[in-house]
Amino acid sequence: MKEAVRSNFDASVPAYEAYERRTSRFGTLARLLAAEMTARSTGPFETLLDAGAGTGISTAVLAERGSRTVALDVSRGMLRANDAADRVQGDFDRLPFADGAFDGVAFTASLFLVPDPSVAVREAKRVCRSGGVVGAVAPLGWVDGEGVDVFERLGRESRSPAGAGEVEAALRAEFTVETGTWQFAATAGDVGRFHAIPAMAARLYPKEPPEERVRRAIDLLDALDGTVEERWRWVVGVADGGG
Numbered sequence: 583m584k585e586a587v588r589s590n591f592d593a594s595v596p597a598y599e600a601y602e603r604r605t606s607r608f609g610t611l612a613r614l615l616a617a618e619m620t621a622r623s624t625g626p627f628e629t630l631l632d633a634g635a636g637t638g639i640s641t642a643v644l645a646e647r648g649s650r651t652v653a654l655d656v657s658r659g660m661l662r663a664n665d666a667a668d669r670v671q672g673d674f675d676r677l678p679f680a681d682g683a684f685d686g687v688a689f690t691a692s693l694f695l696v697p698d699p700s701v702a703v704r705e706a707k708r709v710c711r712s713g714g715v716v717g718a719v720a721p722l723g724w725v726d727g728e729g730v731d732v733f734e735r736l737g738r739e740s741r742s743p744a745g746a747g748e749v750e751a752a753l754r755a756e757f758t759v760e761t762g763t764w765q766f767a768a769t770a771g772d773v774g775r776f777h778a779i780p781a782m783a784a785r786l787y788p789k790e791p792p793e794e795r796v797r798r799a800i801d802l803l804d805a806l807d808g809t810v811e812e813r814w815r816w817v818v819g820v821a822d823g824g825g
């Protein structure tokens with residue numbers, strides 16, 4: 583599973599960057615999550631870990647707030663496009679950092695990409711100082727004007743290795759958490775472009791090779807038109823001991 587996620591993202595850089603240029607979605611999520619984390623942090627919010635940093639969209643947002651931001655990602659391809667000074671190729675299930683090394687750990691659109699988010703959450707707690715914060719944002723999907731999931735209408739499921747509920751439960755098990763939902767207006771075209779990213783097309787057709795997977799996702803989403811509501815769940819946990 584992890585090896586597939588890594589190679590899917592290695593193959594996703596151009597489509598990922600094209601989607602972000604069009605929607606600014608990941609930048610917006612990173613900004614909103616950083617604001618929620620800052621509001622709940624006790625003491626400095628300076629040394630930050632961007633866990634699942636990708637091409638650097640969330641890294642740049644965190645760098646505006648902290649004096650040192652480390653970008654960690656399992657995909658070398660994504661990380662190559664990230665121009666942060668501190669880049670580490672690695673798995674957030676086994677963080678190569680000392681206990682209490684960070685004031686905050688942010689998983690912007692990344693923690694739902696492992697089947698068991700609780701492993702990464704325990705690692706994030708370990709590397710977070712007491713009073714520091716761990717935040718995550720995970721997708722809840724897209725609904726049409728009648729509140730029906732667009733993939734239900736299309737007779738398919740667009741699912742990630744872990745759902746937003748599992749991400750939230752993993753954080754609740756280790757921290758005192760606050761959570762909420764963000765909604766965005768999106769076009770049918772945006773949903774198509776999201777699933778034209780090979781790593782995201784795997785939500786629909788995980789067993790197909792990347793090109794075929796994207797082709798089938800584009801075909802499927804051709805039937806969609808108009809605007810939809812895109813929903814994301816955010817969760818912030820405050821570390822009250824340990825670190």
Ligand SMILES: C[S@@+](CC[C@H](N)C(=O)[O-])C[C@H]1O[C@@H](n2cnc3c(N)ncnc32)[C@H](O)[C@@H]1O
Pocket residue numbers: 584587588591608609612633634635636637638639640641654655656657660672673674675689690691692695696
């Ligand atoms: C949707 S992208 C988000 C990237 C970035 N945070 C942003 O806001 O643009 C998810 C990233 O998480 C990374 N990722 C997935 N599983 C990971 C793991 N186990 N350890 C580290 N990074 C992981 C992927 O390689 C990918 O770059």
